Amino acid sequence: MSKKVLIDKAIEMREQAYVPYSNFPVGAALLTKSGKIYTGCNIENAAFPVSLCAERVAIFKAISEGETDFVEMAVVADTERPVPPCGSCRQVMSEFFDPDMVIHLTNLRTNTLSTTMDELLPFSFKKSDMEK
Ligand SMILES: O=c1ccn([C@H]2C[C@H](O)[C@@H](CO)O2)c(=O)[nH]1
Numbered sequence: 001m002s003k004k005v006l007i008d009k010a011i012e013m014r015e016q017a018y019v020p021y022s023n024f025p026v027g028a029a030l031l032t033k034s035g036k037i038y039t040g041c042n043i044e045n046a047a048f049p050v051s052l053c054a055e056r057v058a059i060f061k062a063i064s065e066g067e068t069d070f071v072e073m074a075v076v077a078d079t080e081r082p083v084p085p086c087g088s089c090r091q092v093m094s095e096f097f098d099p100d101m102v103i104h105l106t107n108l109r110t111n112t113l114s115t116t117m118d119e120l121l122p123f124s125f126k127k128s129d130m131e132k
């Protein structure tokens with residue numbers, strides 16, 4: 001159930017993308033343990049590297065509202081295969097998502113790959129790695 005709701009929210013949010021450079025809109029939706037959904041779209045900039053991906057916009061919106069516990073995420077773009085998150089987003093996701101958290105990667109053909117955080121970024125660098 002949450003899978004379809006999240007994918008529909010991500011598709012809707014994709015319409016808000018600000019993508020004058022890539023013309024490649026992406027949408028994301030993130031479900032918190034408290035039951036709220038935070039959405040995100042990619043927002044680009046004339047200085048290309050300061051652009052932000054849809055996934056990080058959704059995560060940062062949630063974190064900035066005090067939400068730190070997440071249960072599921074969906075990401076959508078008009079791709080051939082389910083959209084693969086970039087490396088920077090995978091690293092940010094791994095800061096907040098449990099290794100077994102499910103992430104639905106999809107496209108407008110509803111060709112969906114439901115994967116986990118650990119599958120997306122195995123052996124990731126974490127806060128705990130700096131504790132010794
Ligand atoms: O998973 C992805 C992949 C790409 N993008 C954005 C970054 C940039 O704005 C555009 C092209 O890379 O798509 C995302 O938001 N999420």
Ligand SMILES: [Zn+2]
Pocket residue numbers: 053054055056085086087088089090
């Ligand atoms: Zn990214």
